[in-house]
Amino acid sequence: MIPYGKQYLIQDDIDAVVETLESDYLTTGPKVKAFEEALAEYCEVKYCVAVANGTAALHLASLILLEEGDKVLTTPNSFLATSNAILYAGAKPVFVDIAEDGNIDLDLCEKALQEDPAIKAIYPVAFSGHMVDQQKLKHLRETYNVTVLEDCAHAIGAKEGNIKAASCTNSDISILSFHPVKHMTTGEGGAVTTNSKEIYEKLLTLRGHGMVKTPEMKPWEYEMRELGFNYRITDIQCALGLSQLKRLDSFIERRVEIAKKYDAAFADTLVQSLYTYDGKSSYHLYVVKVDFSKLSLSKVDLFNRLREKGIGVQLHYIPINKQPYYKSLGYGDESTPVMDNYYEKCFSLPMYPKMSDDEQSYVINTLFEVLNG
Numbered sequence: 025m026i027p028y029g030k031q032y033l034i035q036d037d038i039d040a041v042v043e044t045l046e047s048d049y050l051t052t053g054p055k056v057k058a059f060e061e062a063l064a065e066y067c068e069v070k071y072c073v074a075v076a077n078g079t080a081a082l083h084l085a086s087l088i089l090l091e092e093g094d095k096v097l098t099t100p101n102s103f104l105a106t107s108n109a110i111l112y113a114g115a116k117p118v119f120v121d122i123a124e125d126g127n128i129d130l131d132l133c134e135k136a137l138q139e140d141p142a143i144k145a146i147y148p149v150a151f152s153g154h155m156v157d158q159q160k161l162k163h164l165r166e167t168y169n170v171t172v173l174e175d176c177a178h179a180i181g182a183k184e185g186n187i188k189a190a191s192c193t194n195s196d197i198s199i200l201s202f203h204p205v206k207h208m209t210t211g212e213g214g215a216v217t218t219n220s221k222e223i224y225e226k227l228l229t230l231r232g233h234g235m236v237k238t239p240e241m242k243p244w245e246y247e248m249r250e251l252g253f254n255y256r257i258t259d260i261q262c263a264l265g266l267s268q269l270k271r272l273d274s275f276i277e278r279r280v281e282i283a284k285k286y287d288a289a290f291a292d293t294l295v296q297s298l299y300t301y302d303g304k305s306s307y308h309l310y311v312v313k314v315d316f317s318k319l320s321l322s323k324v325d326l327f328n329r330l331r332e333k334g335i336g337v338q339l340h341y342i343p344i345n346k347q348p349y350y351k352s353l354g355y356g357d358e359s360t361p362v363m364d365n366y367y368e369k370c371f372s373l374p375m376y377p378k379m380s381d382d383e384q385s386y387v388i389n390t391l392f393e394v395l396n397g
Contacts, residue, residue, distance in 0.1 A: 026383050027336040029205030029308075030376040032275065037267045044263035051258040059262035060215070062269055063200070067180070067190040069217040071224035074262060075231055078177045078201030078214035080255040082109035084230050085197045085216050088223055089145060089171050090115040097136055098147040099128040100343040100363050106149055106175050107344050118143065119345045121360040125299045126151040126311060126370075129362070130160040137168045145171040150179035150189055152309035152340070152372075153207075153279075154299060158187045162194040177201035178308035180208070181276040189306070190217045197223060202261075205376070206308060207275055208268035210261035231255045278377040279307040282384060286310055286373065289388045294318075294395060298370065309340055310375040316368070319395065323371070329394045335387055338372045 044055055056074055064072040075081050082105050090096065092114035098107050100119045107117040120136060123129040128148045137143055146164060148156045156174075165172050172195035176182075179189040180200055190198040202213035216227055229236060234252025237245070280301065287300045290312065298311035316323050330337050343363050345355040374387055 025331075025334050025336050026374045026379070026387060027205075027376070028338040028372050028374050030378060031204040031209045032271075032376065032378045033209075034271075036270075037264055040263045040267040041260055044259050047259070049259045051260070052256055053259040055259035055262040055266065056257060059210075059257075059265045059269075062266060063215055064217065066269060066272070067198075067200075067217055068188050069191045069198070070219045071221065072215055072217050073224065073227040073231060074213065074215045074257045074265075075255045076214065076257055077212045078199060078203065079105040079109070080231075080253070081199035081201070081214035081216045082106060082173075082175065083112050084227055084253070084255060085173055085199055086110055086113040086115070087230060088226050089113075089173060089196060091144075094144040095140065095142055096145040096147055097128070097133050097143060099149050099151070100345045100358075100360055101126055101128075101151055101341055101366065102149045102175065102344065103177070103341060104344060104347065106147060107350075110147065115145075117147075117344075117355075119355065119358050119360065121358075122151075122363050122366060124362065125154055126366065127154060127156050130157060130164060134160075134164055134168075137164065137170065141168075143168075143170065145173065147173045147175060149175040149177075150182060152298070152311055153179045153182050153306040155179060155182050155184045155187075155189055155304055158184050158194050165194055171196050174198040177206065177214075179306055180206070181272055182304060182306035184304050190215075192217055192219045196220065202265060202268075207279070207306060208265065208272050210257065210265040210268070213257050213261050213265065275377040276306045279375060282375055282379060283307045283310055285381075285384060286312075286388070293392075295391065307375060309372045311340065311370050311372050313366075313369045314371075314395065321394070321397075323368070326394060327371070330390065333390050333394075335390060336374060339367075339370070340372050343367055 060072040086109040090113040094115040096110045110117045174195040176190045176198045182189040187193045198217045200215040202210040230252040234250035296313040
């Protein structure tokens with residue numbers, strides 16, 4: 025099976041993990057701090073806190089940024105964790121339709137902000153590795169005085185002009201994910217970035233059970249000052265992350281090569297790329313659009329036939345607001361025609377650095393064979 029995404033490990037990664045396993049620290053040791061500092065430098069941001077996974081990153085960030093009852097603009101086109109984190113904080117997601125590139129429509133966000141001054145925050149997602157328009161985001165943040173969390177789980181290494189993903193240039197907090205299908209992996213793992221020292225210190229406290237230990241305390245003392253969580257990441261994971269980070273740019277270069285080959289193959293065909301290469305995306309996903317109303321096979325048929333032929337196509341994503349739990353909260357009737365159209369027509373093709381040219385050619389040729397069959 026050619027999966028839609030897959031980690032890329034080499035002997036250096038294995039050696040880094042083994043070295044840590046043989047050291048004195050398996051968790052909460054020097055590799056965690058080293059990984060955080062390396063990530064902050066890479067993302068061009070002041071502070072970074074590594075955590076257990078991307079969802080933990082979203083949870084802690086939301087607890088810091090939001091208050092109970094706050095309204096938060098967010099996208100239906102993401103993994104469940106993005107909007108779930110808003111609920112974790114006792115706040116209320118407000119789903120806004122997407123633009124044609126799969127990202128939240130910032131023009132519609134502005135309209136919502138004009139109509140409802142009670143909206144406190146925006147949670148844009150850099151879907152598939154493609155950052156939202158940073159000038160528009162800056163305009164919304166400054167004009168309407170809203171808090172911004174950028175979900176960059178798909179986008180480490182992406183860049184718009186001089187602005188890098190997770191640099192928090194136009195946001196209060198950004199989050200990252202290091203799940204194996206992402207650009208680089210720590211097994212599970214995530215991170216929160218910020219340029220605020222106050223937010224940084226709060227993140228450190230919440231990550232470790234809400235405990236604080238100061239030099240003035242007795243040697244055995246600590247104080248629990250807030251209701252925190254055990255969202256720590258291990259030195260073992262961070263050793264892998266440090267090793268992977270050294271090759272991250274080469275991973276992204278390979279993803280771009282794959283994207284350009286897809287772009288060329290689908291130009292002027294019944295398969296449309298969600299967006300073609302523009303120098304901004306770091307390509308966690310490669311999404312295409314097919315109008316199945318003009319074909320004799322359904323989307324379900326396509327998925328089944330491609331998977332029978334060993335191609336792991338996937339859908340990113342089912343609209344969050346249409347999920348049963350969200351419908352039980354009163355969601356599901358929002359006007360999201362672009363998202364609805366996206367859901368009917370779009371799907372993700374395999375995209376990962378270790379994918380060979382032959383494998384990609386097989387994906388392209390088989391896709392056309394099934395569509396034209």
